[in-house]
Structure formats: C-alpha cells, structure tokens
Amino acid sequence: MYYFGKENWRTLERGIEKEWLVTNGIGGYASSTIVNLNTRKYHGLLVAAHNPPGFRVLHLTKLDERFQAGSCTYNLAANDNRSGFAEYGFIHLQQVSVEPLPTFTYSFGDITLVKTIFMAYGRNTTVIHYQARNGAEPAVLTLVPLVNCRGHHYITTQGEINFTQQLKEGGVSIKGREEIPPLLLSSSSGGYIPGDSWYAGMAYAAERERGENPYEDHYIPGRFEIPFAPGESKTFTVVASTEDIDNLDGEELLAAERRHLQGLARQAGYDDHLARRLVRAADAFIVERRSTGKKTVIAGYPWFADWGRDAMIALPGLALVTKRFDDAREVLLTFAKHRRRGLLPNAFFDGAREPVYNAVDASLWFVHAVYKYLNYTKDLDFVREQLYPVVKDIVHWYMTGTDFNIGMDSDGLISAGSPDIQLTWMDAKVDQWVVTPRHGKAVEINALWYNSVCILNMLSSMVGESPAYPELPARIKDNFIKCFWNEENHYLNDVITPDGPEDGLRPNQLMAVSLPYTMLTQEMGRSVVQRVWQELYLTYGIRSLSPFDERYQGVYLGDRLRRDGAYHQGTAWSWLIGPFITAYRRVNNYSPESRVQARRFILPFRDQLRDHGVGYISEIFDADEPAMPRGCIAQAWGVAEVLRALVEDVLEIQPIEETSQYRKTDW
Structure with missing residues (x-):
C-alpha cells in the first residue's frame, strides 16, 4: 500500500x-x-x-x-x-x-x-x-x-x-x-x-x-x-x-475487483513485497483484443496501444513470471495470427484496417518469448503445434529477405532499413527527420538473430527433427565478432552502416550478453557490462547514449521536436534495467556478490513505484540527474523487466530449463 x-x-x-x-x-x-x-x-x-x-x-x-x-x-x-x-x-x-x-x-x-x-x-x-x-x-x-x-x-x-x-x-x-x-x-x-x-x-x-x-x-x-x-x-x-x-x-463490484487483484498475487505466489506489487501492476497491461478474441498487451498508459515489440519483450515478465500461462498463450497467438512475410505487427492503430509492420525486431523478440514460454510451462505440445511453425516461418523470411529491406547478408548477419525509415526500437522520427538513424546491421538485431537461429535449431531437435540450420550459428558468430567488436573501446559497435561502423556507446549491445545464446566470450561480456555501468546506468534505467557523446540530450522536455530529439539520445529507459541486471549476473558467474549488487540495482524501484504513476514503473527518465520521470506514467516493458529481473536474477526463482542441453555458449 x-x-x-x-x-x-x-x-x-x-x-x-x-x-x-x-x-x-x-x-x-x-x-x-x-x-x-x-x-x-x-x-x-x-x-x-x-x-x-x-x-x-x-x-x-x-x-x-x-x-x-x-x-x-x-x-x-x-x-x-x-x-x-x-x-x-x-x-x-x-x-x-x-x-x-x-x-x-x-x-x-x-x-x-x-x-x-x-x-x-x-x-x-x-x-x-x-x-x-x-x-x-x-x-x-x-x-x-x-x-x-x-x-x-x-x-x-x-x-x-x-x-x-x-x-x-x-x-x-x-x-x-x-x-x-x-x-x-x-x-x-x-x-x-x-x-x-x-x-x-x-x-x-x-x-x-x-x-x-x-x-x-x-x-x-x-x-x-x-x-x-x-x-x-x-x-x-x-x-x-x-x-x-x-x-x-x-x-x-468493489468486492469482485479486490478478489481479482488478490487472486493475481496468490497465483504468482511470491512472498517478496516488491514482487507482489509488480504482479498487480502487470495486470493493467494484459487486455482483450476483440479482433482476435484473445489477449494482447497495452504498451503503456495513458496513450499507447498494443505494440508487437513491446508485447514480446514484456511477455516473460507480465505473463510467465506471474504464472498467467493461458494469457501468455493468447498473446503469442494474437501476434502470430497477424504475421506477414515473417514480420509481426509493430502496432495496431485505431481506425486502421491492418496493423503496421515496420519493425525488424518484433518477430525476433517473438522467438525469444517462445523460448521463455517453453522454459516456464514445459508445454512442448503447444509449441510444436502452434509456435514452432511460426518460428520456422520467421527465420525463413529473414534468411531469404522480406519487407523494408530486411534480410540476411552473405556473412549471415541481418541488414534492415534505409536512411528514410527506422525499424529498430530507437524509432523516433519527426516528419522526415530520422533522429537516430540505425539502418544497416544493428547490434541488438543480430544478437536477436543469432538467438533465434539457435532457438530454432533447439526446437527442431526437441520435436524430433534434424536441426534446421546447424552451420549457420557459427557463421553468424564469427562475422558478428569481426564486425561489431570494437577493440579500441572494448565494447560493441552499435550499428554497421553502409558507410562503416557507428561506435557510439549505446545500451543495445546488452542484448548480446543477456539473451540465452551469446556470441561473446566472458571477457567481452564483462567489458560490455562494465562500460554500460560506468556511463549509461542511471538508478531507474539505462541511458540511451553516453553523456560523453556530442549528440547527448540530458532532459526530455518541450514540444514534439525537442522531445523526440532527446528520446534516444540520452534519455534513460526503465525496461533496459532488466537486460542490464541479467547480463551483470551472467558475466559474474551468478556469484553471491553479484546477487547482492543486483538487489542494489532493483531496490530503488520501490521508491519509483511511489512516484509519477503510483504503483507502476515510468517509461523514461531524464538522462541528467535527478532523473525526473517522463513519458508514460505506466509502461508495460518497464514493469515487466523490473519484475522479471527481480524474480529471476535477484530472488533466483527460475524455471528448470529442460532446454539447457541444447544451449551453446562459451562460458
């Protein structure tokens, strides 16, 4: 309370x-x-x-x-x-x-x-x-x-x-x-x-x-x-x-609403007070989509609708950690039903006949969500019948090429977009101005791509088929290291553009450490996490750009032009705290000391729940101290990733991974 x-x-x-x-x-x-x-x-x-x-x-x-x-x-x-x-x-x-x-x-x-x-x-x-x-x-x-x-x-x-x-x-x-x-x-x-x-x-x-x-x-x-x-x-x-x-x-009606909220806490089963509060907060985002008769995820209140990228990133925290497995199945089916040429909808907009598909990462986050769903539920029958064909379809289209110039290059890496269109989550655009141009080969997209191919190979074996692309992961890994590892700065380049690498320090490289399948050595992963901690960590989230970069904007205020100009040019994002904590624990071998520090990363959110949107996690924060909350007062992936990191990485309550025998990592 x-x-x-x-x-x-x-x-x-x-x-x-x-x-x-x-x-x-x-x-x-x-x-x-x-x-x-x-x-x-x-x-x-x-x-x-x-x-x-x-x-x-x-x-x-x-x-x-x-x-x-x-x-x-x-x-x-x-x-x-x-x-x-x-x-x-x-x-x-x-x-x-x-x-x-x-x-x-x-x-x-x-x-x-x-x-x-x-x-x-x-x-x-x-x-x-x-x-x-x-x-x-x-x-x-x-x-x-x-x-x-x-x-x-x-x-x-x-x-x-x-x-x-x-x-x-x-x-x-x-x-x-x-x-x-x-x-x-x-x-x-x-x-x-x-x-x-x-x-x-x-x-x-x-x-x-x-x-x-x-x-x-x-x-x-x-x-x-x-x-x-x-x-x-x-x-x-x-x-x-x-x-x-x-x-x-x-x-x-009042008694029924209280029973509903109490039932959510009982179903999740956590004694931790912060976890119980976040379980209740998660309920706000899982909603009905009438067009499918199934559940979807509202990205944020008060103004966002349901977005594919946000839904897939948030699904583990909102529906799996909370043990709402029926809802998780419905959300996955909602977006799988609307896929087109391997692409999941980026967003559903009021008044539009069809959803929009301008996202390169939503489908890859879907594959990750399937992996997490299987770990939590062990429901291989549902995965085999309903989700495995979708995963195969996604990987096929990304290999052969699909809309928005999305496709696999000869080096096994995924390239996407053009100077006029933004397909990654750093998608602010004002009229014809793409604020954060990231067309080409983006680091988190290729981390997700490697993860997706490995998951498909794993699922192929689990359903009794031969691995779909047994040689591809090694090719992706080798070329990823060659293209993205920045030996001078000891972190990953953010994007490989047609004009060369963009080496600004951004948080997207965290996905190459936090996802189940990593291409990095432990030493590389530790270096990435350390640099992010040094320059991007900001109590309630991770900055989108280093303060030492000349493009850095420390305050998210003003009209749309000024706000969108700062949205991914420094502004800190709450959802990134999840990948950061997961990566931090991983590179430190899940040591007791790293667990203590992970708890330190999480505990400030007890106070954040009392601010801005009471009981919820804010979307973004000023990159400059004192990190004023901005944007949506309640953001799905912010709540979800804080909850997931708390449960999995701090409380160390994780599903037994029957899929672990198919994991291939360097450490």
Missing part, C-alpha cells in the same frame, strides 16, 4: 507530480493526479475502450464534490483554469492511499468523506465508492459531473458536441456523438437534478509542457444531491458506464 499525506500537496506543483491509474482489462482506464486535479487531456474517470483495446473515448472527465453543512460550504473540487481561477479542494485532503485502488480521505470541519475509485474488470464501467460521516449540522453533498465524448488523444471546445440527456431511475443517460454509446450515470443515494451548462477552459499543465493545446471545455449535464441528517453516516456509489447498469451493485 502506498500512503501520501499533506506534505505531498503543500503546493499545487507538488500535488500534481504523482498520478493514479486504474484499468479494466479491455483497454479502458481512469486516471488523474493524487489531488484529483486533471493535468492531461488523458485524465478522466471513464475512458472507455469501445473496440477493445482501442477506440478509447473520454466520457466522464471528473466528478466534483461540494459539501454544504449548515451555513458552511466546503468545495472539494480541484481544477486549474485558463482564466487563472483555480480550485484548491485538495487542501481538505487528509490522506491518499493506493492499495492499489486509489482512496482519498477528506476531512473538513467535523465531517469526513472517503472516496475510492475503481473499474469493473472486463467492462467500460467506473465506480466511485463513497463513505461519508456528517457532522452536527444538516448537510447536502453535491456531485457535479463534467462530461465529454471524444477520442482520448483530442480536445473538445464548447458547442462542438450537441449533448442530450434522458432521465433514468437513479440517474441519467447522456448522449454525445451519434456513433458513440451514451454515458450512463447513476447514484445509489440521493437524486439527480438536470441542468445544461459548460465548464470552460480547463487547463492541463502537462499538455502545456508537451507543447500541446492545454485548454478544454467540458459539458455539465446537471448534478446529484445526497442529503445528510446531523451525525448521519452513508455508504453509496456512483456508477459511470457505457453499458447497462440497471443491475450493477457498486459494493459487489
């Missing part, structure tokens, strides 16, 4: 630093700051996924509370406004806890109000659960809904949407855009009084910082009023949904 007190919101600026997030298992979410002042266009109490996990629409922005007791009115609302008028209702906040459901305790006069927010799993439904104890005076609690009806990437201005409403028992149905289901609001106590007005000019500080439009208008359809007698206590719920809510009971 994460507790926060008044020291966390002594100023407005401090109060908006931390954000809460709850999700519903189909791509929908609710989120705001811990003082319930919205700072993003993505903040809201109900962002519904109408075509899971996509077509996400903001329906209910806020529910502002005002408590009138006798002659005193206590305004609990917290809002910033274009006009400069701000509401500071958070001064009445006594405590906020996230366990992981966000709970807010307000204390004013002789009155206490406790509010808990959660979503019903599998439904586009948010429940706001209230427990209120009135003081000595008769009182009325007024709840004012701020409503919208737009895609969560956009902004609404007054008059843009013609809202209509229809009274229903206990509440109201509010219709916005014709093609979007109405918002249904109901309260289990009090009554609804219709109105018709707008809240003009809500200001979003985070959008202003990102160079986006920071102002928005929201519709106010009316209000709920809940009366209180002197000394009366009430427990009641407000339900916001785009589905039928006639038979929904808020108390039952």
